Amino acid sequence: MSVDDRQDDAAGAHRSSPTGPRVAPPRERSSPFAARPNAPPPQGNAPSPPRAFRFSLWSIIIFVLLLSSVAIQAYRDLSTPGAWDFWRETYIAASMTSAVIPDVDIDGSGRGRRALAISGKIGSASASWLRDRLSEARLKPGDAVLLSSQGGALNQAAIMGEAIRTRGLVTAVATSDASGKLRPAACASACVLVFAGGQTRYGIAGSRLGVHRFTTSAPVSDPLAEAQRIQGMVLGYMTKMGISSGIVEAMSQTSDIRWLSPKEALALNLITRPVDRP
Incomplete structure (x- = not known):
């Protein structure tokens, strides 16, 4: 077979086969606009950023805006009088402490009862703190x-006293050791309102109740009107708790602490059940 015949046979293999005609696939034509490897981008319009990049950029912008609004609101909240004290007592450290006493005999009758002993300064968030401690106890x-x-x-x-009254608890001015033995203590100023919340208010021998005239340290336009408002609030609260209105008169006599004698506290119905021994 000559060289030309072999070339013709090879060309014919692309045109026919036992199963029918077979045509070689057409060669792809090159286009002048086709992208070439490593070709520089066309001049003029810059390439648009990827969609993922645009999404993350908007997320950052939204996050910054939300963070700014939260920071502004927090600044406004903390800039109000007493707000920082409330925030500190709620989230950092409470101004009062507590302990649960499983069995304490308050009146000497031999009947033990469960008690929650609280002490310290009544702060800006002490009411919610007491509610939590009462639930836990x-x-x-x-x-x-x-x-x-x-x-x-x-x-x-006043809110703390309301919480105590709502639960039907009794109150006493005292501390207690782990065995339940009572020790005399003092309850003065606003603490007297907490004590007044007791369904029964025990007067422990040696303990003291102190009252004084309440004032406000916040700036007010009319101090006299504010003093009258406070006095009216205290009077309404004490009357509701079953205490004589004379307690307000005793408070108004001095801005210093006036310690009530057991006889005075009993006459005002502030103490409803005296206990001769601690």
């Missing part, structure tokens, strides 16, 4: 709250 009606405090925030003290 699982006190039932007739159980006791033992108090030892120099006073503090008046409005918080």
Whole structure:
């Protein structure tokens, strides 16, 4: 077979086969606009950024805006009088401490009861703090709250007293050791409002209750009107708790602490059940 015949046979293999005609695939034509490897990008319009990059950029912008709004609101909240104290007591450290006493005999009858002993200054968040401690202590009606405090925030003290009364708890001014033995203590100023919340208010021998005239340290346009408002609030609260209105008169006599004698506290119905021994 000649060279030309072999070339013809090879060319024919692309044109026919036992199963029918077979045509070689057409060669792809090159286009002048086709991209070439390593070719520089066309001049003029810059390439648009990837979609993922655009998405992350918008996420950052939204996050910054949200963070700014939260920071502005937090600044406004903390710039109000007393807001920082409330925030600190709620999230950092409470101004009061507590301890659960499983079995304490308050009146000497031999009947033990569960008690929550609280002490320290009544702060800007003490009412919510007390609610949490009462829930954790699982006190039932007739159980006791033992108090030892120099006073503090008046409005918080009234809310604390309401919480004690709602649960049907009794109060006493005292501290207690782990065995349940009582020790005399002092309860002055706003603490007296917490003590007033007790369904029964025990007067422990040697303990002291101190009252004084309440004032406000916040700037007010009319100090006299503010003093009257505070006096009216205290009077309404004490009356609601079953205490004589004379307690307000005793408070108004001095801006210093006036320690009530057991006889005075009993006459005002501030103490409802005296106890001769601690």
